[in-house]
Every structure is written in C-alpha cells, then in structure tokens.
Amino acid sequence: MWDRTMRRQVLLFISIFSLSSAFGQVTYSVPEEMTKGSLVGNIAQDLGLDVKRLRSGKARIYTEDNAEYIELNKDRGVLLVKERIDREALCGQTTPCALHLQITLEDPIEFYTVTVEISDINDNAPSFKKDEMKFRISESAVIGAKFVLERAMDLDVGVNGLQSYTLKPTDNFHLKLQNQQDGSKKVEMVLQKHLDREAQQHLSLTLTATDGGEPQLSGTMKVEISVLDANDNAPVFTQEVYKAVIMETAPIGTILNTVSAVDADEGSNGKVSYSITNTLDDVPVLFKVDENGLVSLTGNLDYEKAQHYEIHVQASDDGGLTDSCKIIVEVTDTNDNNPSINVMSKTNSISENARPGTVVTIFNVQDPDSGENGKVCNINNEIPFKILNTMNGFYSIVTEVALDRETASEYNITVTCSDEGVPSLSSTVTLTLQISDVNDNAPVFERSSYEAYIVENNTPGLSIFTVKARDADWKQNARVSYILEDSSVNGVPVSSYVSVSADSGVIHAVRSLDYEQIKDFQFRVKAQDGGSPPLSSNVTVKILVQDQNDNPPQVLYPVQTGGSVVAEMVPRSADVGYLVTKVVAVDVDSGQNAWLSYKLQKATDRALFEVGLQNGEIRTVRQVTDKDAVKQRLSVIVEDNGQPSRSATVIVNVAVADSFPEVLSEFTDFPHDKEYNDNLTFYLVLALAVVSFLFITSLVVIISVKIYRWRQSRVLYQSNLPVIPYYPPRYSDTLGTGTLQHVYNYEVCRTTDSRKSDCKFGRAGSQNVLIMDPSSTGTMQRIQSEKSILDEPDSPAKLASIQEEV
Template sequence: MESGRKGWVYGWLFYTVCALSLFAAEVTGQIRYSIPEEMSVGSIVGNIASDLGLEPKRLISGKARVFSAESSEYIGLDKENGHLIIKSKIDREELCGEISACSISFDVILDNPMELYRVTVDIQDINDNSPLFPKAKIDKEINELAVLGARFPLESAIDRDVGVNTLQKYTLHPTDHFKLNVQNAEDGSKNVEMILHSPLDREKEKRHNLVLTAFDGGKPQRSATVQINIVVLDVNDNAPVFSQSSYKASVVENSAKGSVVTTVSATDADESSHNIQYYFEHATSIIKSLFSIDADSGEVKVIGDIDYEKQKQFKIKVNAKDHGGLTDSSEIIIDVIDVNDNIPKVTIMSFSSAVSEDAAPGTVIAMLNVQDLDSGDNSKITCSIDLNSPFKIVPSLTNYYNLVTDSELDREQIAEYNITITAVDGGNPPLSSKDILKLKISDVNDHAPQFQQESYNAFISENNPPSTTIISVKAEDMDWGPNAKMSYFLIDGDLNGSPLTSYISINSETGVIYAEKSFDYEQIKSFKIKVKAQDGGSPPLSNNVTLNIFIQDQNDNAPQVLYPVQTGGSVVAEIVPRSADVGYLVTKVVAVDVDSGQNAWLSYKLQKATDRALFEVGLQNGEIRTVRQVTDKDAVKQKLTVVVEDNGQPSRSAVVTINVAVADNFPEVLSEFTDSTHDKEYNNDLTFYLILALAVVSLLFIVSIIAIVSVKIYRWRQNKLFYKSGANLPVIPYYPPVYADGTLQQVYNYEMCGTTDSRMSDVKFVRPYSQNTLVSQSCLGTVQREKQEQENNDLTLEVRPYNLYYKCL
C-alpha cells in the first residue's frame, strides 16, 4: 500500500515538473528544469531540443554531449529525440545532505559551430526517509528528588528529508510524570526534552517505561519510535550546567591528527561535580570518524582527515552527565578553514585538432572549462598560454574559456603547435596545472612551385639513341600533401616546323626529360623549351622555367676536299718550272668539315710522293710548296697523295691525289703525260663520243673567236677614225700582265688533231713568242693599246695548260 502511494506521488511530481518545463525560457544560454528525486532510470527530464528551439538533427550533426565536472553520471542526452534522460537514480540526501536547495548543473555542448548551453536541474525532495533514532532505547537515571520542571534532554531523531518531509513533531506516552518540550534550533532542527511535571517516588515505582514517537510531515506520513527506560535514583539535587549554550570553533582542513579543536565544560552544584562525564549525543558516523571527546576533560580532538571540499561545517551535540544521572546538553559548531590543497583542473570540452592556415583571427580552436574545489581566493583561476603564440585565451561564461587564433597562421613556417595551457589559482602559495594541446595546421595551396634553378642548361651528344635521358628538372612546393604533389608538362612549341613533342618528352611525375629521336648537330645545334611545374592544389598553381638544350657535336663527318676537284677518269696536273725557287707554291688543297670544334680542325700531310722530298704540304693551310731546288734528276711526273685528317676522336680523313709536272716547256709535259696515257685501253664507243664532243666544242670555240675578232676589228676602225679627227691625246703607258706563280713563262701556238683513240692524237707546235700576243681590250681609247694592235697584225692565242683539258686564257 505504501509503495503504491509512493508511486502516485512520484507520478504526480513528474507530470508537474514536465508541465513546468514547457515554460522554461532560454534567453542567455541557460535553461532550468525541476524533477523529483529517485526518478527511475530512463525517465525524461525534458526535451532540450524543443526548449532551446533546436532541430533534433542539429544535436546529431553538432555531436551534442553532456559535460559536467561532477554530476555527469546522473543525466544523459538522447540525441535522436532531444530528450534529457535519467542515467542513474538521484538520491537528494546523498547528493546534497541537509541542504534544502539541491540542484545539479551541467553543460550541453555542440560543435560546428561551437555552442554551449548551461542546464540546471533542481532536485525536489520526496518523503523517502523515515525519522530515525540513533538508538533503539534510551536509558536514563533520574533522582527521586528531582524538582518539578526538571528538564531531561533526549536524543533527537534524524530525518534525512528536508522541508515538510523532514521531522515535524514528537509524542510521548504515557505522560503521568513527564511531558515533552520541543524547541526549534537556529538551523531548523528540533531539540526534544522531557519535563518532570509530577514528583517521582522511588519507593512507589523504581522504573518508568515511556515510548517516544517522531513524525515527519510527508504524505504519507512516516514515523519512528524509541523506548525510554527511566531508573529512579536517590538524592541528586543538581544537574550539570554547560558554561555555554553553544561552542564555536574552527579547524583547518588537513589538520594533524590529535589537534585540539575546543574544550567543553560543565559545572554541578553538587559536591560530586568532578565526576561529570562528557559524550557526543547522536553523533553520525562521519563525526565519529573525524572527532573525539575526552569523557573526563571535555577536550575535542581531530582523529581523521578533514576535507573542506567535502564538508565545510560540523554541528555536534554534546552532553554532560553527573554521577547521579542528571544531564545537560550543548552544541559545538566547528567551521572548517579552507587550505589551498586542490590544483586547478582544466577540462577540454571541445577541441579542433587541426585548423586551416587561412583561418581568420578569432577562430575558436578549443573550449575549456576550469574548476578548483577550493574556495575564496584559492578558487580564483587565471588561465594563460605561451607568449609569442598566434593564439590567445578569452573568457566566455563563468569558468569557461575559448582558445582562439590571434593572428594569421602559416603552415610553411610552423606546421604544428604544442599549446601549453596554464591554470593558476589565487592561493598562497598558488597551485597550478598545465595541459598541452597538439594543434596541426592544415595546408592551403598558397605557394606556387619553385624550380631549383632559374634556367637549366642541358647537353646531349648527337646521334643519340631515342629515349635517352637529357636532364631532370625538379620543382619544390612549400605546401604539403596534394598541394605539393608536382606534375611536369612541356609548354607547346615547335622546332623547324615540327612540334616539340616530336623531339623531346617529359615524365610528368619525375620531371625527367627524354629525347624522342636522334639529334643531328649539323641540323640543330641548340633550342629552347619551357617546362611547367604544376601542383595538385585546387585551384592549382604553376611556374615555368626555360631549358636550353645544346647538341654536342660528334665526329661523324669526314673532311670534304673542295679543291682540287677529283673526277672519275681525269688526270689533274700542276706544272712546276725547273727554275722554281724553294718555297714555290704549287697548289693549295682546300677542304672543309661540317663538324665543329676540334672535330673540324683539319691537318694536311703527304702520304706518298713519287720522288725524294721535293714537296711539302702545310699542316694547317694545305699549301703544297717546294722544299728544295729542282734538279735534272727529278722526274717530270710527280704524283702527290695528300691526306686531310680532322682532330676528332677517333679521327676521320679524306685523300686527294695531285699530279705535278716538273718541266720548263709544255711539250715536255705533254709528252710525259701522253706516253703515260698510251698504255691505257679505252672503249671504242666511249672514244667516239669523246671525239664528237670535242668537235662540237671546237666548232663553238672557233665561232666565238671569229665573233671576237670581228668585234675587235670593228672597234679598231672606229677608234682609228676617232684619232684622225680628234686632237692630240696624252699617252697612257701600258704594263704587260703579270702571271701568277706556277704558269708557263712562254706562249705556244699549237694545232691539235684528235681521233677516237687518244693514243693516236697529235699536237703540232708553232713558233713560240717572247711576249703575249693576246692583249686586254678593256682599255679602249688609249694610244698605247692602239699602237699595240697595229704592231700585231697576226692574232695569236696564248694557252696555258691547266689540266688534261685545255682552257683558253
């Protein structure tokens, strides 16, 4: 029956609280609920989502959670429905003791963005505790001569409930000799005593058995009883009297065991006053574990560890009893003095372990709660962080701080911070605690790639195989992760009308540049390309660098002889007169090498000579000169083989053969070379074509000579008429032409008859002339040239053999 009524009361209180919670207003980040104690686990305290005007999904996305330094085990949060629920039963008496106003506070924290709401839940008392007497019976001894109105204090009952649910009244039965007197103490407790209103007579009745009942004011009402056994004694007229109605003392927490707190004393008008005994009345187990009283001296001492944070004040009832059983009571009020024995506690309620380097100043990094269980100045906490840090601590709500950015961050300078948070209380000496937060700075793509060099020069030898590595370029990015992942590209361009990608390629990951084809130094000596390095950021950043590629020459080309020209069946001959001086220039070998550098440095040397050393060739210039005077023993026909060699490794060379005729006159040269050619056999068809070609050339040559002579005669007649009719003109001297070294010194007129067989050809020589018979016609109009033409009536042709064929000079 009693359990049913109790459940009804619980239900009524629950619905009342729920109805009141609907009107809870959230104005300054705080909300308040009221619930009865002893609610079952899972019961709903209130819907915080609706009371705060939040969407239920906000609790899930914000990772809503309950935080409390002390009472987080009582209240939980159902994020799906937004309900605050009971996690464990709340016993108000255990939580708050004798304090009537009992509540628990906690914080509801949300992230993204950070939000904090303070929630206070008032715990309402229910009548779940009955009054309780410290003993099952009370034994008292009262002298039969006790005067009417004598007071006999009784041990009070204790009810752990508060308000109307606590102890309200006492009853005593029977009341033949004694009646009750109940007095209200300053702290709200009740002191009960018996007053003698009818004389006692030991001879009539030695013992009296009374029943004391205590009632609380709860519904249903609870009660407790104690048996009072009174023994009537003989002759004890005066009861002990304490010197003070109450004693006040103080003790420092953590006082050493044995420390004296205070001393109580009582006096008795009887002669046996020195036999007064002192003892605690109705001392709780906590008081008995912390304090003791000397029964003879009344000295109160510390016997346990006193902690201010657990209990700040103690009230102890003390009795004095004489040998006749008369007693008096008093109260000891002991205040505990706080000592700064608790270090501040820093609790990280919300913390972002990483923050972007472009976070604006004022961005919240962490939310901190600081607590100190001490009181007064000992609980005043100052929170700080390291100096010269881009962060700062700013206060938020009471005992709350926010760690925020104070300046711009740069991950490339500092990628991680160890932020030391120091909490110092105001005690003397102060106590402090430290907590370290490891904060990583997340990267932002704010740095473009940078090449290790402003430009690159690469060298590759020509004739390289395809896929040859030319060079490796590398760019670095101060960013991190994907923002620093590098990719390399060739910027579009062309070379000799072809795209660059047909010549070279690049590995996009490593930056290694390869040749796509074989290079030829003689075609391409160098070219430029641009390489782009691009990071993996979004948007990506890039940078360019110029790469100069130089093709290195290899000795892959042999020298080429430009002069003398070598033909398949021709015999090239240079004529050296026997009167030539030492150093006479015979001819000059001209050669080139399309390579470069030392591969194109040419040197000349004679490989083979037909006679002892008559000639030499210049090592550098290729000039062939005589090294001594020509003697009669020297053969007319000299065959020189000149080797032209470059300076490459290995070297390459070319060979040219030069025929030199040593003779003073042309017939001697011709006979020598004619004799040498009689031994050759030629094909008849080839000879026929040669004769035919020679006839055509001769015909053209004769026609040209006739035309030139006709023009000269015509001009001569015109000039003659001009001189006859004109005035006297000054005489211009005539200088004969100077012949270069290596030409014949005499002029020959000859006729040549050729057949299909060259061995049957013949040359008919006419008389020689001592001077040139063919003169220059470039200076018409001069008197000297006119006289010369008049003296030479017969036009002759001066011919110098140059090679086997004849040229007209």
Template sequence: MVSSVMWQAAAFFMIMFQCSVRGQISYSIPEEMAKGSIVGNISQGLGLDLKRLKSGKARIFAGDNTEFVGLNNERGILLTEEKIDREALCAKTTPCALHLQVIFENPMEWYDVTVEITDINDNAPIFLKGEITFEISESAVTGARFMLENAIDLDVGSNCHLSYSLKPTDNFVLSLQSQTDSDRNMEMVLQKALDRENKKQLSLLLTAMDGGEPQLTSTVRIHVTVLDINDNPPVFNHRVYKATLSENTPEDTVITFVSASDADEGSNAIIMYYMSGNGDVNDLFMVEARSGEISLKGSADFEKASRYQINIQARDQGGLSDSCKVIIDLTDMNDNKPMISIVSMSNSISEESRPGMVVAMLNVNDLDSGLNGQVHCHINDNIPFAIASSSSFFSLQTEQELDREREAEYNISVICTDEGVPALSSSVSLRVQISDVNDNAPVFEKTNYEASVVENNTPGLSIISVKASDADWNQNARVSYILEDSTVNGVSVSSYVSVQPDSGLVTAMRSFDYETLKHFHFRVKAQDGGSPPLSSDVTVKITIQDQNDNAPQVLYPVQTGGSVLWLRLCHVLQMLDISSLKWWLLMWTLDRMPGSPINYRKLQTERCLKWVYRMEK
C-alpha cells in the same frame, strides 16, 4: 510513497525552464521519477532545430560521470536514465541540482543545463536509538530538563519539519527550543515531581511526525528509572557554545571547553560530560568526560561539511543532567588542486584554419570555495593559440594563422591555477598536429642551368640534373619534372633532349654536331603533386663543344659547271622545305650524278648541307 498519478501530476507541474543568458537553461523535476520520464524539451528550450541536434552529434556531459539524465536526439528531449534519489544525491543540500552540459560538434559549442531535483516525502523520521533510558532522582525539581535526541528525516523542506508528542504526560512534557542555527533542541521537562516510593519505573512513548503529505511518523520508547535523593541538577554556563576550526587541523587538537556546575556536594556534585549526535559528529569529535574538553579525533574536510553541531550532556552521579549545544564552523583551506577534464579535442587541424577555431574543450573544477576555488588557466607562450573561459569550461582556440612549413606540431601545456594562498595548480598536455595544404610551389636550386656537351656524343648521354624542392609535405611536396614544348631549328626540343620525371636528369636524344648547332636552350617545369598542382620553371642552356672531326678539303681548282649546278640544286632543295628523308634521298642521288669526280661531288654535297643548315639557323 506517492502514487503514480501524483508522480505524473508532479512531473507536469515542474518548472520547465528559464534562460537567464544565452546557453543556460534550467529544469525542475521531483525525485523518484520513473526511468524514461521527460525532463524537458531541450530543442525548444535552446531554440534549436532537431537537425542541429543530429548533425552536431549532441550529447550530455556530466562532470562526475554519473548519467542520471540522457538526451533523445530524435525528439530533442531530456529523459531520466534511472530513478533519482535526492537524498542519495545531495543529502541535506538545497537546492539539489544536476549541472550538465549539452555538447555539440561541427562546430563545437555547448550549453549549460541545470536540472533541480525537488524533494518528495519518501522518508519517515528515524530515531538513532532503539530506546532511551534515564535515571532521574526523585528530588528532581519541577522544570528539570532532560535532553532527547531528535529524530532524523532525510527529506528537506516541509517534508523534514518534525513535530513531536510525548505520552503519557503525567510527569513530563516536551519542550522544543529554537536555536540560532534554525534547528530545535528537544528536551523532556519535568512538570510534576517524581516519587520513587510511588512509582520506580516510568515508560513513555515519544512520537516524531514529519510535515509531508501523507504524514510519516516514527516512535521510540523512553524508560525512566527514578533514583533517590539528588535535588540539584548540573547547569551549563551557556546554552550554546561556538568555535571555529580550520579544515585539515591535526588530530587531537583541543577545540573548546564546555562547563557545568552542580550546587550539590560529594558524589552528587561530580559531573560527567557526554556527547550525542550523528555518526559524522561522533567520528570527528570527542569530549573528555571529566574536563568537558572537546577535541578533534578525525580529519575535518570543509568540502564535506562546513558546520557541525554537537549536543553535550552534563550528568551528575545522581542522574540529573543539563544539556548545551556546541556549534563548530570550519574555515576553508586551499587543499584541492584544480581538476582538468578533456571534454573534446581535435588532434589535427589544417594550416589554413582561421583564428578563433576551437581545437579543444576542457572542464576545470576546484572543490575549494571562495578564492581557493577560483581558477584561471593559461598556456605556454609564443604559440598561435589562446585559451578562453566560460564558467567551468575552457576552450583552446587558434589565435593566429598557422603555417605547417614553419611548425608542423605543437605540444601545448594547459596550466590551471587557483587563487588560494599558496596557489595550487594542475596541468595537462595537448598535442596538436598541423595538416598540410598545397601552398608552396617547387623552387629550383638555381635560377638557370648551363651545361656543355662535346659533339659526336652518344645518344642517351647524361648532360645535367635540375633539382627543385617543395616546402610542403607528402603528396604536396612530390616534385615531377616536365620538359616544356619548344623547337630548336624548327624541330621539337624533345628530339634533342629528354628529362626524367622523377630525378630531373637531362639526357641527349641524339648525337650533336658543332658545325650545325653550337648551342640551344629549353625550359624545364617542376610540378608538385598537390590538387591543384603548383609549378615553377627554369631555363637550361646546352653548349656544343667542337671536336677536330673534319679533315681539310681541296676547294680549288673547282669545276665551274658542276659547282654552279650543285649550288643551284642546294637553293632549290632549301626552298622546297621537304622532309629529312626526301632530303637525304635527293642528296644521295645528287652525289651520284655524273660529270665530276667522286671526291669532288662528296665535297660539294657536304658544303650544300652545311650551307642549308646555316641558312635555316
């Protein structure tokens, strides 16, 4: 394992970042770094102030929900959350990278972050078998080849470049042949004829060494049993066989055939075929021992592996064998629906939101490749929203101005479809509520109101109701009615009528007299509860209806002296503009002045009052 000093050196030697376009940043770190190790300064890399990291509530989003890397908002740096094992994370895939997003709120935005995990030499080569056994005829000719299974090294790059040594080399030497897939086929080649009578059993030690620093090794013991009389090994028609297979092909489907021939006769010419390889190959494929038919026995998935290599050995009854390699390439089928994840969403937005406001952020991923993995998303028609894409992220945005009074809530279906044939799709429903602003004033049901009241009514009589409605919601739609200040015959209108604030009911504050007031009008204001409030007003006209409440009076003959006196007093009182109380006190005194009959004085008093009222009106 690498020392702590070498770990620190590797961490400082890592490639810090490279921005190809705005919003994308890359880092490189070696695997197995200690928890809390610095990955990179995200604040400097993105050119963001630390205040933005805090106010935007910056956080890391990993699509597979595995949090290997965390964000320290106080320092603006990325830190490892745990030790990262590159082999567990990516196996043989190179480069091995974590694809993350740094998510900000208020306003919503994101940046793509790629963290490449580089390999260290922390895995020694491994032989799958504890020992290897061969039964080889003593008649095997020099140059005969015996296939050996390669060791497996979980590392990548130079750390997994293996070299081999075989000891002793009295009878056998190693042969490593490069194949078209850049792998090497290892064989044990007979360089000196075997003599069963001289030595019946041979024991060799095969050592595998990787290319890492420091170098790691592994060994396996080879046991060779020398058989008597069989001088022709099987020979394959081809060293490499190739086949193509569609993923999701039914089990028991025949893929290809391998064939070998043996020049011997009888039992020495009977060939049996054997397959060797790792666990995945053995689980997926099988070879028919006598025919060489290779068939599928499991479920092949392109998303797990796109290519398989199978080593086939042909062995005759005398123990001679030959080997070949079968390369099977898988073709992708559109068998994965797009996967939709809601990264962030606002459940409620104001109706005064401007076009382009981000409402929700979605991460969409399709495991297929090529066109099968290309995804397009759309939403239902005739709504003031649109969807925009950036890499695997999609954002739902407002496209038009909103009006809560027209539509208070939207149920938005986001449908994501790939380009496969046939196409596969997934959907998710988003519910967005539109919050109200006070943008509508109350509106009266009528442009004006009219009502009539029979004179001599009782105070408190309900006359008419005015009604206004407000298209807004809740407090913004709560209407109150207010009697606007004005005068009737010089007196405040509030002494004539009142308006109930909640219901708009107009009631009489006094008893009306047709002989002094035939009609009057006033204005009522409807005001909502918004901030600031909005209002509108309407005119209300009240007509007084006459009743037969006055008996005929004898006006002639009159007493001239008294009549003139009362008329002059009426002029004086009208000019004085005195209060109502003093007015009635004076009239009460005048009514009791001597010099004329009582009935006549009362008649003159009433005439004087009516005359003054008419003059004021």
C-alpha cells in the same frame, strides 16, 4: 500510476544565458528515484540545436564528479536517466540538490552547461537512533521539569522531512518543541503532574515522529521512566552558547573549548556527566567531550566539506536531570589543494591556415580552496596561443597569430594553473597539437636557369641532365612533378628533341642531334606540386650541342667528273713556284674538326710538284724541262684535324705542254680507273640504243627529251637527297682555319644525285685548262674555241670573271 505521478512532478524550466555563439546554460528539475530511461528534457530543442549537429559534433557529457546519472541520446536530442538517482545519497541534507553537466561539441567546438535539480520525494520515514530512552526521575521533580528526548532523523527534506512529534500517554508529561537556529527542533518532555513513586514506580511512553509527505510516514521510540527518590536540582551550564575557531589542518587531540555545568545537589545527585547529543551529522565522529568538559578534536577537518559545526553537549546528574548547550565551531581554510585541470574538449590537429582566435582546447579548473587560494592559469611562452577565461572556472586556448607548418609542425602547449595561497600550489598539463599542412608553397628550382651539354650523334633516350625542385610543404603537397612546356625549335616542337621524366626531372634526348643542323636550343620545364589547387614554377634549360668529327672534307675544286678528263696545263717554260692550280675543300664540322691540311699522296713525278700544307696550292718545285712527261697525274689527300681524322682524295690531271694539239694525242688514251671504264662502256651501249631508238621515233623522242629536261630541272629544287652546298662567287674562308688563305671566284653547278654532271668552273687567268672527252671529236674543237676567246686581247671582261685574285 507511479510513472505518471513522476512525470507530473518534472519541472522543466530553462534559463539560457548566451555567453557567445558557443556557450549556453539550461536547467531542468526532476524528482529522485526516476526509472532508468526516463526523460529529463529535450536538450536539442532547448538549446536550439539540430539533432544532426549533435551527431556530427560528437556531442558528449562531462561531469565534474564523473557520476554518470544522466545520458545523452544523440539520435533524439534528449537527456535520459541513466542510473537511479537517490537524492539523499547524492546530497544528504543539502538543498537544493543538483547535478552539473557540461555538453561539448566539436568542429567547431561548442560548450553548454546543463544543471539538473533533483527534487525530493517522501521515500524515507522518520527514525530514531535508539529504540528506547530510559529516564530516572525523582519523585521530587517539580512541575515544568524538562527532559530532553532524542530527536528523530528523516533523510528527506522540505515538506517530506520531519514535521511533528507526539507523546502518549500524556498523563504526567507533555511534549514541548523548541526551534533551533540550524532549523532543527529540540524535543523536550515536560513534567506537568508530580510523580508518585509509591503510586507508579515505572512509566512507559511512546514518542512518535511524523513527516509531512504524501502518504505520511512516521517512526516511534519507547520512553521508559523510572521514578527515583528526590533529586530536585538539575545541572545548569554556565553558558548556553560556546564558540571556537580551528584550522582545517589542526591535528587530532586539539582542544576546542571547555564547557561547565553546575548541580546544586550533593552526593551522587550533584555529580555531572557530559555527552554530545548530535545525531544528524558526523559531529560525534569528529569531536568528543570528556568528564571534565574538555571538547577536543578526534577526526580530520576539511574546510572544503564543512565550514562550521554545531556541537550539542548535554550535562546530566545521577538523578536524571539534564541541561544542554551548544558549541559553534568555525573552520578556517588553508591552502591544501592543488588546482585541478580537467580537459573537456581538445583538438589534436589544426590546419596551418586557421584564423587567429580558433579554439583548440576547452578545460575546466577547480580549486576547492577559497579566497586568495583561488587559481590563476597561464601557458608556456613563445608559442602562438593564448588563454581566454570564458566563464568562471572554464578556459579556452585559442590561436593568437597565423600558423606556419613549415616553421613548426607541432606544438606542446603546457598549461600551468597556480593558486595565490602561501605557499602557492599549482598543477600542470601538457597538450600536443599537430599542425596540418596546406598547399601554400610552390616548388622552387635549385638554380634560376640550367645549361647542359650533349655531344652530337647521341643515342636516342640518352640522359642529358637533371633538374631538381624542392617544395617546403608536406606529403602530397610536396610531391613535385616535372612537365615540359610546349614550345618550338626552328618550327619543330621541342618535345621531338627532348623529354622530361615527370618523377625524377631527368631530361632525355628523344632523337640523335646533329651539330651541323642545330647548335643549341632552349626550353622551359615546369615543376608542379600535388596540392589542390596545384602550385608551380618554371625554369629555363639551355642545351648546347657539341661537335663531333662526323663529316669528311668536301672537295670543291677541282671538280671530279666521270665522263671526261679535266687537266691543268703547265707550259714547259714554267719557272719554279709556278701555280698549277689550287685544291679547294671545306669541312662542315667546326673548330679543330674543320682544320684542313693538304698532302701529296701520289704523283707521276714527285720531284716536279708540291702541295701547300695549309692552302692546297699545287706549285712546281723545279724548272719544267722538255724531258718531263706531258701527262702528269697527282693524287692529293685532304685531312681534317679531328680525332680520329677524316679525309678525302682528289685526282688532279696536269698537262705539261705549250699547245692543245700536243696534248690531244696524249690524253686520248689517258688511263682511267676501272670504275670509269665500266661507266664509259655502259654509256656507250646506252648511247647506241638511244640513237637507234631516235632514228625510228625521232619525233616522240624529241618531245620526251624536253619533258625529261623539264622534270630534271624540277628535281634540282625538290630532291630530298643530300645536296653539296653551293658556294657563291667570291667564296671566302672567314673561319680562319687556313683552308682558304686567298680569294677565288668559283661557279659550281651540280645536280643533287649525279657525280657525272657537267661542271663550269673558273680558273686562273695565267693558266690553260684542258678538258678531254675521248668519246667525242667535238671536245677538242670546243677547247680550241674557248682558248681563242681567252687569247683575245680585247676580252678583259671575260678574263676578269675567272681571274684569280691573290
């Protein structure tokens, strides 16, 4: 029944003032003494919020005095009574009595004000400070004499407060109530019938105080009256109302005013004493009146608690007659309170891409002082934040401009609130705000392009170079990965040449490089950060391959044959400096690795021939005589200028004779190398077997030979074996290495896989070349035939094709 009555008394009226999308106000009214867990109001419904928003926004209640009487149930979206509320303990006689709450939400920050008014219930009966009052009244007291009674005290307010008094019995006295300016009632007992001490020396009355609650409560006090002999004059104050003004910082003992009452009686009946009769407030603690009527300060005043006081002073004589007056005390304010800064909600971290105007902190500032002693707030300069006064006493700190974590990753926001009093008082609070990173910076390479060198014939996996990029962002957004972009080098993917370490940016060679195949190549490396979405940048890397002396010289002329002897003819009439032949060699390396020099290693007669160091020309160094041997064998070594150097050796056969028949008999038994003799024996046995086989199956062999020749012609173009380069007619040394200082005509035809192929080569017009084949008698005939053609005077065109041009 009690809970039902309390619920009926709950008055739910909501007044929402829309300040912005993040501020609102709601007011509820509930009775005091509600049981714990009782419903105050559905805050989610009244504020138009979803219950899920209360949970996700971490809704919480903030109170100015930190008294936790109300709690928020975020699951139901309602306000409940957390602790028993005693209106009298909370507000005393102040009406209306209210709790002021603030509800804050985060992400985004929202702020709401809730006022809970506490209505009174009749839970306190009227009571008197004393159980009884004693009066000594002269029998000579006149009809209408007044005697002030002590007022009752009721902690309840309104209709539940003190309403009426009754005095019984009423034979000699009746009760008179007089309203005061402060709302209280002055209780006086008025004599309506003369007293007769001889008839009744003592009277006992009962004063009853009754409130207006339901049910009605009351309190009583005994009034004991002793009838005295005649004292027919009561004290009378010179003023009914006195006024005084005092600073709240006035020291104890300060005199407020002096009251004075006069009694026309003489003797003890005319002696006046003063007393303070206030019972409902703390006036008796703060003030006192002495026997001379001096009213002084006995406690510490506080303007923020009370701005004025009413002191009720009673003057009494020894006959029990009294009079009363009041002193109105006005307390003036002084600047004795620092502003109080209460941070209600704050954000510890904010993204650097937050838009200007984003709320980072809400705080409340209170200053109990008044007037010019109020507060003014500001923050430290040179930070991108400002303060907005959202409502009276409540402030927001918002971003003023766009933030950049790379410029400043943390801010210390110092809030200073000062009042305008003299002297000014202030309070300061410092808030730390972290700026979280977003991926707004792409990696930047240390150089706009890179160039690196690598020596050919490197080991696969060799580290060539390192590219480096830096990202101004933080953590994952600054983690740089390196990626080799797809491209091709001479039609081959660049990934088959180099690779890039994703973490370190180290460029490795995937395979061994050959300067003779590729001298340089370039590719692009992309640096990509770990943000979402990732940002990247590119850089071009050029790799230059450096040459090594890894190729020996290659002799182009004279061509070394395995089955026949090639000899250069020198007539016996040759003079000093006669050009016998020229050794022609090339080196596919570059630079000094391709600078060739020629030296005569061995010779049948070293005194007869010499080799040009730079040009490879073999010339006679003296006059040829008849005593010189027909057969001359020269061994020429060709060396490059590399470190270490590489070389090749060529054998030059020279026939010193004036006619071919003279040479023929000498060269038929020309000594050959062991390898050559072995090869010759092998081919002779092979030829014998072939001739025998051809004799039996000539037709089949002819067809097979044709097919074989056709296949050999195809192999010349399709073979994957190393090919000795083909140098076209009028091959010229354009590198300036000294290998060829003159221009020669050469025709060189070689298969790709045989060292014994036939050669057709040009020679100087003034020389005779002898080719001897010991295994065939037809060789000499071919030589003579060629000689007759060369000797014909009408063959200039034929001679020009092989003419040496110096």
